[in-house]
Amino acid sequence: MITAGIDAGNQTVKAVILKDGAILGHSIAFVGADTEASAQQALDEALKMAGLSRDEVGKVFSTGAGRKLVSFVAGNATETTCDARGAVWLLPATRTVIDVGAEEGRAVRCDAQGKVTDFSVNEKCGAGSGTFTEAMARALEVSLEDFGQMSLGSQQNIQMNAQCVVFAESEVVSLIHAQTPKEDIARAVHDAIADRITSLTHMVGMEKEVALIGGVARNPGFVDALRRSLGCDISVPDDPQIVGALGAALMAAG
Amino acid sequence: MAKYPTKKFDCWQLAKEMQRKTFEGVMTAREQGKILIAGSSGFQGCFLTGLAGADGFAFLSSEAYGGMLSANTELQKECIREVERRGYSPDLCSYMRNYWGSAFLNRSPWGEFPHADLYVQPAICDTHAKWTTTMAEYHGIPCFVIDVTEAMDFDKQGGHHKQYFIDQGLELIEWLEKHTGKEFDDERFIESVVNHQITSDLWAEICEMNKAVPCPMDQKSQYSLSNAIIREHHSPGAVRFMTLLRDEMKDRVAQGIAAVGNESCRLIHDNCPAWYALHIFRYMEKYGVVCVGGHYGMAFTSSWAYTEDGRLKAIKTVGYPGWQRPSNWEVALRVLVSGGGGGALLPDAGRKFTLGVARDWNINGALFHLNRGCEGWSRGRMEIIYALREMGLPTSTYEGSTGDMKDWNEAQVLNRIDSFMESLDLSRLED
Numbered sequence: 008m009i010t011a012g013i014d015a016g017n018q019t020v021k022a023v024i025l026k027d028g029a030i031l032g033h034s035i036a037f038v039g040a041d042t043e044a045s046a047q048q049a050l051d052e053a054l055k056m057a058g059l060s061r062d063e064v065g066k067v068f069s070t071g072a073g074r075k076l077v078s079f080v081a082g083n084a085t086e087t088t089c090d091a092r093g094a095v096w097l098l099p100a101t102r103t104v105i106d107v108g109a110e111e112g113r114a115v116r117c118d119a120q121g122k123v124t125d126f127s128v129n130e131k132c133g134a135g136s137g138t139f140t141e142a143m144a145r146a147l148e149v150s151l152e153d154f155g156q157m158s159l160g161s162q163q164n165i166q167m168n169a170q171c172v173v174f175a176e177s178e179v180v181s182l183i184h185a186q187t188p189k190e191d192i193a194r195a196v197h198d199a200i201a202d203r204i205t206s207l208t209h210m211v212g213m214e215k216e217v218a219l220i221g222g223v224a225r226n227p228g229f230v231d232a233l234r235r236s237l238g239c240d241i242s243v244p245d246d247p248q249i250v251g252a253l254g255a256a257l258m259a260a261g
Numbered sequence: 262m263a264k265y266p267t268k269k270f271d272c273w274q275l276a277k278e279m280q281r282k283t284f285e286g287v288m289t290a291r292e293q294g295k296i297l298i299a300g301s302s303g304f305q306g307c308f309l310t311g312l313a314g315a316d317g318f319a320f321l322s323s324e325a326y327g328g329m330l331s332a333n334t335e336l337q338k339e340c341i342r343e344v345e346r347r348g349y350s351p352d353l354c355s356y357m358r359n360y361w362g363s364a365f366l367n368r369s370p371w372g373e374f375p376h377a378d379l380y381v382q383p384a385i386c387d388t389h390a391k392w393t394t395t396m397a398e399y400h401g402i403p404c405f406v407i408d409v410t411e412a413m414d415f416d417k418q419g420g421h422h423k424q425y426f427i428d429q430g431l432e433l434i435e436w437l438e439k440h441t442g443k444e445f446d447d448e449r450f451i452e453s454v455v456n457h458q459i460t461s462d463l464w465a466e467i468c469e470m471n472k473a474v475p476c477p478m479d480q481k482s483q484y485s486l487s488n489a490i491i492r493e494h495h496s497p498g499a500v501r502f503m504t505l506l507r508d509e510m511k512d513r514v515a516q517g518i519a520a521v522g523n524e525s526c527r528l529i530h531d532n533c534p535a536w537y538a539l540h541i542f543r544y545m546e547k548y549g550v551v552c553v554g555g556h557y558g559m560a561f562t563s564s565w566a567y568t569e570d571g572r573l574k575a576i577k578t579v580g581y582p583g584w585q586r587p588s589n590w591e592v593a594l595r596v597l598v599s600g601g602g603g604g605a606l607l608p609d610a611g612r613k614f615t616l617g618v619a620r621d622w623n624i625n626g627a628l629f630h631l632n633r634g635c636e637g638w639s640r641g642r643m644e645i646i647y648a649l650r651e652m653g654l655p656t657s658t659y660e661g662s663t664g665d666m667k668d669w670n671e672a673q674v675l676n677r678i679d680s681f682m683e684s685l686d687l688s689r690l691e692d
């Protein structure tokens with residue numbers, strides 16, 4: 008059976024096409040004013056990659072903050088549920104999933120079937136999300152890609168006190184004025200987010216193996232910071248952004 | 262077809278009518294030549310009855326009023342805005358900010374703000390004393406604050422603490438006599454203390470019946486039906502109402518009448534809810550969830566005790582074999598500071614109480630409101646969550662505020678609830 012999953016997030020829509028245990032296609036599109044249209048676009052692109060037409064797909068499920076805005080699906084489930092399903096399917100030893108997306112950070116504990124046993128979400132504070140990194144990269148006037156890589160070259164550990172995007176930005180500016188190397192500032196920013204996510208993770212009672220998914224998982228500076236903060240290794244799947252959509256496709260498959 | 266029969270509470274209308282009458286009494290106190298006394302709900306109702314008789318005064322329960330404003334989305338916005346415009350911090354108690362805003366704007370849901378003649382305030386949380394002293398200064402009226410340092414858990418504190426309260430009670434009586442020109446009547450006071458005990462016994466008995474499957478009273482109804490004990494637990498009217506409600510609950514249990522027809526999951530909900538967003542309870546019902554109770558609500562004026570092995574049970578403080586009516590006002594005052602059991606706002610008491618409910622009320626999980634709008638009931642909630650998790654009970658939280666919609670994000674809260682429901686293997690039974 009061929010199924011599809013759509014993850015309608017705050018910044019991007021992800022789509023995954025799944026057939027008999029294999030991912031045939033996937034895509035990521037930016038969310039415009041019309042979530043439904045963006046979801047349709049993401050699905051079309053994933054179908055193109057899979058070499059399939061819409062008629063060949065059975066059930067489609069949606070997830071993500073905008074999941075209820077996608078009308079052409081057979082069902083929907085929350086990001087929490089889909090993250091766990093998708094992560095355990097990709098990395099079967101996973102028992103704790105950490106998802107850091109544009110606007111939310113989430114820690115989910117799950118069992119061997121990918122069923123959620125506990126979860127915790129940081130949704131009101133920017134310090135636990137990708138938006139925070141973006142704002143700080145802007146303050147340093149570097150690209151997001153360079154920002155992540157840059158922090159790996161840090162020579163000294165400095166502490167960022169602010170946990171709020173607005174105050175952190177002015178702290179970063181003060182550090183620039185104090186001629187603190189950009190590498191050290193970048194690491195301090197990643198450490199601050201990682202500490203926030205670590206406390207979320209401990210709230211659910213971290214159990215190994217730990218998988219990191221979501222857009223921020225592509226940032227090597229953050230991955231390094233989270234490893235240090237959690238004090239354990241973490242696995243990052245090849246396409247960490249599409250794991251929620253994959254979970255939705257698995258839900259559609261039953 | 263639903264699993265269980267459901268039925269609206271017969272005494273629902275009476276509860277509404279009592280509430281209407283109370284606030285009507287507040288608004289027309291002057292015309293009726295009655296003193297209007299304001300302050301948070303507490304045992305001062307007994308003192309006021311001793312002073313003026315059950316019908317001789319009007320009482321504006323500041324928390325009931327703050328709660329009502331919180332539910333009034335339009336007025337709430339204006340009240341909160343006005344308070345912040347005057348420079349008060351948005352992290353103060355949201356009930357208090359609503360109340361103050363209403364006073365500053367001189368506007369209530371029924372016209373002008375009901376200006377009290379006196380404030381009498383038991384300070385059971387950090388906010389209370391400031392709430393009324395600020396208002397008393399603003400209106401230029403006298404105010405008496407009773408210091409209740411350990412949030413009403415008098416039994417735990419032993420003799421000195423009780424004596425401290427009793428001494429303040431004596432001062433209050435003198436103060437009330439001085440400011441009203443009325444004479445305190447011991448008999449009326451004793452009567453009101455006994456009424457307070459009876460309603461406390463009845464409320465615990467009622468909440469204990471929620472152990473039944475299906476659950477006869479959902480938490481949203483519990484909030485509404487408990488209003489009588491919050492506002493006037495010392496009055497004969499409250500005794501009559503709680504007796505009717507107790508009898509109706511007995512019938513509901515006997516007939517298997519459910520609050521939620523498709524009950525398949527029973528949750529504790531704790532901390533005061535967001536009064537403008539009570540629809541989240543109906544939202545959960547679509548998953549077959551019934552919220553059966555929590556420390557906030559069940560532990561209001563109520564008679565609870567723990568068995569030796571820590572089990573929570575409703576007790577009788579009146580009318581048991583060997584019971585004696587207090588022989589004089591001092592004995593009555595000592596009775597007033599005994600019992601309770603819920604320990605109201607103390608974090609330790611909250612944990613013990615919630616664990617008791619989790620053990621014996623057939624609970625499947627717990628949902629906590631991380632409430633930015635109330636410091637009092639928020640103390641120690643995370644510790645309670647950890648204790649429940651240690652018990653193996655699934656828990657979740659959502660953020661909000663009892664009385665400030667600026668702290669509420671509906672989409673995020675519903676998403677959080679959806680996630681929790683899915684983790685409990687529940688799916689929506691209807692849309």
Ligand code: SF4
Nearest residue numbers: 354386388635636637
């Ligand atoms: S902080 Fe909470 S308990 Fe204290 S007065 Fe305000 S609403 Fe009541």
